[in-house]
Amino acid sequence: MAKDLLDKHAILQRDKQSYAIVPHTPGGIVTPDELQRIVDVAKKYDIDTLKFTSAQRIAIVGLNEDDIDAAWLDLDMKPAAAIGKCVRSIKVCPGTNFCKRAQQDAVSLGLLIDEKYHGMELPSKFKIAVSGCMNSCSEPAVKDIGIMGTPRGFILMAGGNAGIRPRLGDVIAEGLNEDEVLVLVEKIINIYKGYAKRYRLGRLIDDMGLENFKKELGID
Numbered sequence: 001m002a003k004d005l006l007d008k009h010a011i012l013q014r015d016k017q018s019y020a021i022v023p024h025t026p027g028g029i030v031t032p033d034e035l036q037r038i039v040d041v042a043k044k045y046d047i048d049t050l051k052f053t054s055a056q057r058i059a060i061v062g063l064n065e066d067d068i069d070a071a072w073l074d075l076d077m078k079p080a081a082a083i084g085k086c087v088r089s090i091k092v093c094p095g096t097n098f099c100k101r102a103q104q105d106a107v108s109l110g111l112l113i114d115e116k117y118h119g120m121e122l123p124s125k126f127k128i129a130v131s132g133c134m135n136s137c138s139e140p141a142v143k144d145i146g147i148m149g150t151p152r153g154f155i156l157m158a159g160g161n162a163g164i165r166p167r168l169g170d171v172i173a174e175g176l177n178e179d180e181v182l183v184l185v186e187k188i189i190n191i192y193k194g195y196a197k198r199y200r201l202g203r204l205i206d207d208m209g210l211e212n213f214k215k216e217l218g219i220d
């Protein structure tokens, strides 16, 4: 029976014949050249649909199995961690780079986090979001780690997720600068790596209790 081709970073589609591939576009930002290559690949392999995903990516949908390797070569882009138990997307709002409401630089922080953690294997899928203000356009409250800009630094939340058992993230710390956020993200991921169950981070926090989880992070 046909299935996802993990070694080719190709996701089997509903027709059980064709595949989607998803190039990595950190923060949902692409250069015109990268965007042009995606379009060129779609045209070369007779793709009639490109899907903008909720993870700020462009999925090339409907590839024949025989074309997957050549399509990746033509793209000359890294694959996104679009499936599997790992750090998936780091969703980033425009922040102070572009948005007039922003109070913090979501793009720089999000790209740093993406560089360090995208694709890292973990007990379950793991999503991160960074927003430049409390309007939360990247939806940090429903991400495993959500980072939200405020006039007084960042708020960090943990344990949020959407899906079949939705859960809002718990506020872990407030008034953080970028370095403090990065230290906490590292500590949270290290704790989660040791979780024996294959559930999302929110379950670990529920299992441990929020106060114990914060104590593990060195937060009273």
Ligand code: SF4
Residues within 6 Å of the ligand: 093, 094, 095, 096, 099, 100, 101, 102, 103, 106, 131, 132, 133, 134, 135, 136, 137, 138
């Ligand atoms: S969360 Fe704030 S900074 Fe980010 S896009 Fe929305 S309004 Fe702009």
